[in-house]
Amino acid sequence: MKPLPYSDELHQAAHQFLVEEAALLDAGDYLGWLGLLCEDIKYVMPVRVTTARGAGFDSLPDMGHFDEDMYSLLKRVQRLLTEHAWAEDPPSRTRHFVSNVRTFAFSETELYVESALLLFRSRGDTREADLVCAGRTDLLRLTTEGMRLARREIKVDESVLRTQNLAAFL
Amino acid sequence: MIDLPGVLADVGRGMIPARIYNDAEIFALERDRLFSSAWIFLAHESEIPSPGDYVVRRVLADSFIVVRDENGTVRALFNMCLHKGMAVCRAEMGNASHFRCPYHAWTYRNDGRLAGVPFHAEAYGGDDGFAREDQSLLPAPAIDTYNGLIFVSLNADPPALREWLGDFCYYLDFYTRQSPAGVQLRGPQRWRIKANWKIGAENFAGDSYHTPHTHASVVDIGLSREPKANKRKEGALYMAGPGSGTTCKLPPGGSFLEQLRYVGYPDEMIVTMAATWSKDQAGLVEESGFMVSAATLFPNLSFVHNWPVIDAAGTVAPFISVRQWQPVSENETEVLSWFAVDAGASEHFKRQSYRAYLMCFGSSGMFEQDDVENWVSITEMAAGSMARRLLLNSRMGLTSEDKPVKPPMAGFSGPGVAYQGFGEFNQRHWLSQWSEHLGARDEATSL
Numbered sequence: 001m002k003p004l005p006y007s008d009e010l011h012q013a014a015h016q017f018l019v020e021e022a023a024l025l026d027a028g029d030y031l032g033w034l035g036l037l038c039e040d041i042k043y044v045m046p047v048r049v050t051t052a053r054g055a056g057f058d059s060l061p062d063m064g065h066f067d068e069d070m071y072s073l074l075k076r077v078q079r080l081l082t083e084h085a086w087a088e089d090p091p092s093r094t095r096h097f098v099s100n101v102r103t104f105a106f107s108e109t110e111l112y113v114e115s116a117l118l119l120f121r122s123r124g125d126t127r128e129a130d131l132v133c134a135g136r137t138d139l140l141r142l143t144t145e146g147m148r149l150a151r152r153e154i155k156v157d158e159s160v161l162r163t164q165n166l167a168a169f170l
Numbered sequence: 171m172i173d174l175p176g177v178l179a180d181v182g183r184g185m186i187p188a189r190i191y192n193d194a195e196i197f198a199l200e201r202d203r204l205f206s207s208a209w210i211f212l213a214h215e216s217e218i219p220s221p222g223d224y225v226v227r228r229v230l231a232d233s234f235i236v237v238r239d240e241n242g243t244v245r246a247l248f249n250m251c252l253h254k255g256m257a258v259c260r261a262e263m264g265n266a267s268h269f270r271c272p273y274h275a276w277t278y279r280n281d282g283r284l285a286g287v288p289f290h291a292e293a294y295g296g297d298d299g300f301a302r303e304d305q306s307l308l309p310a311p312a313i314d315t316y317n318g319l320i321f322v323s324l325n326a327d328p329p330a331l332r333e334w335l336g337d338f339c340y341y342l343d344f345y346t347r348q349s350p351a352g353v354q355l356r357g358p359q360r361w362r363i364k365a366n367w368k369i370g371a372e373n374f375a376g377d378s379y380h381t382p383h384t385h386a387s388v389v390d391i392g393l394s395r396e397p398k399a400n401k402r403k404e405g406a407l408y409m410a411g412p413g414s415g416t417t418c419k420l421p422p423g424g425s426f427l428e429q430l431r432y433v434g435y436p437d438e439m440i441v442t443m444a445a446t447w448s449k450d451q452a453g454l455v456e457e458s459g460f461m462v463s464a465a466t467l468f469p470n471l472s473f474v475h476n477w478p479v480i481d482a483a484g485t486v487a488p489f490i491s492v493r494q495w496q497p498v499s500e501n502e503t504e505v506l507s508w509f510a511v512d513a514g515a516s517e518h519f520k521r522q523s524y525r526a527y528l529m530c531f532g533s534s535g536m537f538e539q540d541d542v543e544n545w546v547s548i549t550e551m552a553a554g555s556m557a558r559r560l561l562l563n564s565r566m567g568l569t570s571e572d573k574p575v576k577p578p579m580a581g582f583s584g585p586g587v588a589y590q591g592f593g594e595f596n597q598r599h600w601l602s603q604w605s606e607h608l609g610a611r612d613e614a615t616s617l
């Protein structure tokens with residue numbers, strides 16, 4: 001399948017969706033972010049592994065960093081909104097950089113969108129900042145309320161993460 | 171220079187010199203006197219089920235290929251070529267009948283034996299110059315397993331593993347032998363944290379005191395009932411052999427079946443557990459009314475068992491995690507966190523248990539997130555000169571005369587010593603083993 005040309009309105013809408021989503025996450029508006037997700041959201045991030053070139057796999061088939069649905073994402077968001085989520089209090093300063101966006105028309109109402117994500121995360125005043133780099137494959141659904149995220153697979157580019165936890169969304 | 175006898179004396183009376191949580195000299199001693207001799211976990215047999223399956227794991231800086239050879243024997247081979255020292259395996263997992271060194275192509279069978287040397291006749295004059303027979307990648311000096319958990323020791327003459335595990339086996343079975351099929355490990359998730367490795371090990375060994383506060387948020391959101399203060403303070407802490415752990419108090423008066431239903435096990439698994447565990451083991455649940463929670467096997471292998479609510483309908487599902495605190499330096503640790511589940515469980519149960527694990531522990535777990543934040547902060551604080559003047563009070567549960575505030579529990583079903591309520595008995599138990607290693611001068615390492 002060939003990606004839609006950049007001039008295509010659907011591509012532009014998908015790209016804008018991802019940038020708006022990143023803005024919500026960086027602003028800590030997690031409830032706003034949940035509003036961009038479909039009720040049947042699947043949000044997965046497999047564990048990547050270093051394997052020989054001929055091995056035929058480079059992620060674990062049965063283990064992820066995330067394997068979420070609306071319930072578990074809602075719990076994660078609710079937790080961050082409590083007064084006891086020490087992992088993010090004081091909050092990290094994050095920047096979600098979204099680039100390399102390619103949009104593929106999948107059906108009348110659905111788009112596949114690939115993007116590259118670089119998360120910059122700074123905690124405290126002097127700690128070295130964390131970077132998490134990943135490719136994402138999203139299924140965006142065109143609904144009467146606008147575009148919504150139905151599926152996201154996050155392909156993280158490190159086997160051993162160098163961030164103290166994933167108290168962040170990618 | 172560190173005053174080691176002074177440090178160990180302070181540790182012995184439960185006043186812990188803060189610097190031990192971020193100190194290069196202490197870390198060097200740990201490397202030379204502890205990791206050089208203790209049994210260290212590397213992998214589980216279920217990770218390498220078929221001949222040729224391997225994973226690459228470390229003991230500090232030493233990389234081992236943990237491989238099942240063609241005959242089914244599990245081996246731990248030092249991953250350094252006998253020729254000029256290149257790593258013969260640079261993947262972290264896979265399947266191979268042979269490992270070929272990328273540098274000059276010496277080739278090893280998956281049992282470690284040297285099988286091929288290019289230009290053997292021309293370069294070495296054949297066996298006369300270099301006899302290939304009896305050449306093998308260096309095996310770990312000692313290797314043994316319990317319930318499929320593969321341990322190695324860099325000491326060629328350690329105590330027998332089963333003997334060393336001793337009474338801790340009773341507790342280990344709750345995590346790794348719920349049925350004759352045994353446990354199956356998935357993962358690990360791996361990530362690096364700027365924390366000293368001892369902090370996580372001590373925490374899982376016995377810190378039920380942190381749970382109500384550190385993990386308050388998971389109660390706030392209705393994910394878990396168990397961190398609540400009253401549940402934890404009625405829990406029992408136990409020390410047995412080289413391990414120790416925490417338990418949660420179960421609702422009063424329940425039968426074995428009811429108690430395991432309460433934590434979310436389906437009936438068919440409960441029936442199997444009843445048939446698999448000894449009467450004494452079942453007694454921990456039924457007679458004493460406790461369910462195992464976190465535990466640490468000295469030095470750096472921990473376990474956790476918990477039972478969150480995994481969906482909007484209120485389904486409770488239990489999960490087990492096995493985790494290792496792999497030291498990188500005095501202020502950095504690689505966490506390896508596996509999801510563990512009874513290999514004989516239904517796919518439905520495995521799926522639910524896996525979701526429960528991901529929500530609670532591991533790189534994204536809602537419990538783990540807050541733990542790590544604390545441990546990184548402790549490590550940061552321990553780096554400076556003020557920390558060298560500070561003794562951390564780890565005396566919880568002791569009177570000024572070193573007597574337990576409350577006597578040990580009488581009639582506790584498990585072996586070892588158990589106390590009900592909060593206390594830092596287990597952390598001191600862990601630290602006393604640590605002290606024993608650091609205090610022992612190892613002739614072989616001639617420091």
Ligand code: FES
Nearest residue numbers: 251253254271274
């Ligand atoms: S270093 Fe391995 S063959 Fe030379």
Ligand SMILES: [Fe+2]
Nearest residue numbers: 380384537541
């Ligand atoms: Fe904790």
